[in-house]
Amino acid sequence: MAINRRNFFKLAAAGSTALAVGKAHADDSGLTVDCSDNYGVLVDTAVCIGCRRCELACDQEHTKSGRPPESFDDKSVYEKHRRPNKDAFTVVNEFADPAKPDDKYTMKVQCMHCNDPACASACLVGALRKDAAGPVVYEEWRCIGCRYCMVACPFQIPTYEYDKALEPRVRKCTFCYERITEEGQMPACVAICPNEALTFGTRQRLLEVAHYRIKSHPERYVDHVYGEKEAGGTSWMYLAPAEFAHTELPRLDHSAIPTLTETIQHGIFKSFLPPLALYGLLGLIMHSTREKKDRSEESSNHD
Amino acid sequence: MTSHELPHPIRQTPFFTKGTIVLAILAGLGVAAYLYRMIAGLEASTNLNDQYPWGIWIAIDVATGVALAAGGFTTAALADIFHKERYHVIVRPALLTAMLGYTFVVIGLLADLGRYYNVWHPMLPSMWQGDSVLFEVGICVMIYLTVLYIEFLPIVVERFKGRVNLPGILGIFNDLIESFLTIADRTLGRFISLFIIAGVVLSCLHQSSLGTLMLIAPTKMHPLWYTSISPLLFLLSAIAVGFPMVMFESILASKSFKLKPETSVLASLARYVPVLLGVYCAIKVVDLAMRDAWGYVFDGSFESIMWLIEMVGGILIPMILLSSEKFRNSVRWLFVSSALVIVLGVALNRINVFLVAYTPLYPDGVYIPSIFEVMVTVGLISGLVLVYRLLVMNFPIISGEESGPDRGRRLTKTPIAQEVRQGN
Numbered sequence: 001m002a003i004n005r006r007n008f009f010k011l012a013a014a015g016s017t018a019l020a021v022g023k024a025h026a027d028d029s030g031l032t033v034d035c036s037d038n039y040g041v042l043v044d045t046a047v048c049i050g051c052r053r054c055e056l057a058c059d060q061e062h063t064k065s066g067r068p069p070e071s072f073d074d075k076s077v078y079e080k081h082r083r084p085n086k087d088a089f090t091v092v093n094e095f096a097d098p099a100k101p102d103d104k105y106t107m108k109v110q111c112m113h114c115n116d117p118a119c120a121s122a123c124l125v126g127a128l129r130k131d132a133a134g135p136v137v138y139e140e141w142r143c144i145g146c147r148y149c150m151v152a153c154p155f156q157i158p159t160y161e162y163d164k165a166l167e168p169r170v171r172k173c174t175f176c177y178e179r180i181t182e183e184g185q186m187p188a189c190v191a192i193c194p195n196e197a198l199t200f201g202t203r204q205r206l207l208e209v210a211h212y213r214i215k216s217h218p219e220r221y222v223d224h225v226y227g228e229k230e231a232g233g234t235s236w237m238y239l240a241p242a243e244f245a246h247t248e249l250p251r252l253d254h255s256a257i258p259t260l261t262e263t264i265q266h267g268i269f270k271s272f273l274p275p276l277a278l279y280g281l282l283g284l285i286m287h288s289t290r291e292k293k294d295r296s297e298e299s300s301n302h303d
Numbered sequence: 304m305t306s307h308e309l310p311h312p313i314r315q316t317p318f319f320t321k322g323t324i325v326l327a328i329l330a331g332l333g334v335a336a337y338l339y340r341m342i343a344g345l346e347a348s349t350n351l352n353d354q355y356p357w358g359i360w361i362a363i364d365v366a367t368g369v370a371l372a373a374g375g376f377t378t379a380a381l382a383d384i385f386h387k388e389r390y391h392v393i394v395r396p397a398l399l400t401a402m403l404g405y406t407f408v409v410i411g412l413l414a415d416l417g418r419y420y421n422v423w424h425p426m427l428p429s430m431w432q433g434d435s436v437l438f439e440v441g442i443c444v445m446i447y448l449t450v451l452y453i454e455f456l457p458i459v460v461e462r463f464k465g466r467v468n469l470p471g472i473l474g475i476f477n478d479l480i481e482s483f484l485t486i487a488d489r490t491l492g493r494f495i496s497l498f499i500i501a502g503v504v505l506s507c508l509h510q511s512s513l514g515t516l517m518l519i520a521p522t523k524m525h526p527l528w529y530t531s532i533s534p535l536l537f538l539l540s541a542i543a544v545g546f547p548m549v550m551f552e553s554i555l556a557s558k559s560f561k562l563k564p565e566t567s568v569l570a571s572l573a574r575y576v577p578v579l580l581g582v583y584c585a586i587k588v589v590d591l592a593m594r595d596a597w598g599y600v601f602d603g604s605f606e607s608i609m610w611l612i613e614m615v616g617g618i619l620i621p622m623i624l625l626s627s628e629k630f631r632n633s634v635r636w637l638f639v640s641s642a643l644v645i646v647l648g649v650a651l652n653r654i655n656v657f658l659v660a661y662t663p664l665y666p667d668g669v670y671i672p673s674i675f676e677v678m679v680t681v682g683l684i685s686g687l688v689l690v691y692r693l694l695v696m697n698f699p700i701i702s703g704e705e706s707g708p709d710r711g712r713r714l715t716k717t718p719i720a721q722e723v724r725q726g727n
Contacts, residue, residue, distance in 0.1 A: 151523075
């Protein structure tokens, strides 16, 4: 199984590269790669009971902060809004529709693993990249520590080890890259979730599940799968009982974030023609004004 | 044909004056803060955090530094490409500013990079990431810095060829350096034009791309500065600030070294400035109107005030001042208006784009630079001025005539000099 899966990913990687080369715009996202076969996770906040097991599993798998397991039972953390940081790649927060303040629901946040990630487009050395399997992967040995990824991320997810004078790393959810691509397992948070609020699968399958749930329980969900279209789509997607405007997830356009900067960059450097044309033009000006100068000097010498 | 002096090392003033001692102290404090950042890390030395990943080291040391070094390529274009010969006297000072400016940009950048020792990574083809705006900026700056050093080589040749005499043990390198200078002298003359044009092209590319950088954060940027023509605005403002920067420095240098200011050259150089500022200003205003963003100008927010200071103080006022011949012929007003363009028109613009316009999604307070960040930035600027002074005292860069002792004091009232024509 694991071997088959690995081969599948090799094929998928080759396929997506081919797609990336033959760019074609399919919808309003400006997206050039089909991500429906990528892995993703559906977070159903109507089912989430806010137990924080996902935070515990993530800490044991990745950050290893040394916090005792009991500390993750503490629900008083919901009094204050928290964000992921270098010691916690995922955190759970509590929200409510202001019209129904007693109907509280809890929501886990982590890296969304965008289909067209702004962080990867921003990174000048390719330290962040969208893997064909779905995860946005960070290769720390490439990183120069410019933190442009943090400026770029529309979800404000990458965090930084500012405390380290040497070898500081960008820290964020890895989507348990090795677990899902090499060990054939689910991400640690999904595996531990006691109420199946987290569903792991291909993006296409998850979208089917999400829309099926909305259709079968319209009283339970707002008709919106967050991450289906936002920022060109994300690997992690959300269902919620109320409008997402009440949560910390930002309101985003459907277009992929890097579209504008990449259009400008590729326009300027189209086959290097614009810079070369400018070079040629300046050369011409230099040549012609020099001749003029020589001639005017000659004539003044004759006078 | 002309009585004008050729560039020569300025030797009649001592290196240390009251002013340079203050600068040396500031530079020393900057070095100390720089070392502290390298040893203790970014958390101890800066107020950067996960919400505000970029601070004044990027906004001022890098973005503003690059913009203010634009005098190098604009002057080279004017004098060497468009062959406006009278401006040759300012080519070398502007080149030196650009060379030192970019050198200090890189020093400042190294402080900000978490893994500064990996700064060379973008040179490896295996690391190239062509979608990244920052990649282009990085590569262009690296190549341009090299071009600037090459453009500076003829000055080194002129000063030291046939006279290389290193002290003590370094003397063993004398022959090697001598032959390097000889080869440089023989080859450079033929190829220098290629480098000069390359310098202008590279500058246009990365000056504009610095304006593309923040376009990747549409949801965090204030609409007053978030526009898809930001790269064009960055390029136009860099071009507009080039000559004011040359004017500002030339006046400072002539005052500091008690030289006759190049009033006539600077006054005619200043004629270009209102035109360049006008184009920049017009495009900025039209863009704002087309994006229907005028409402943000007068909403009384901090951002709107910063935008108005930038537009009125840094663009409109100097534009009006320099449109008048009377003000152009006054050293004082040349100085004031160029300072306005530099500080309010361009430096403030870069600070606005990279800091003021940037609002993180989940801010936990606002970013205010730490004392160490300020010390490094101030130290870099002071260090740059000191190295500039050291180099013009030892290399043929400035071609000013010494003014008499009394004329030095009446500097700001010097009448416009007879038109000086630099012949060659």
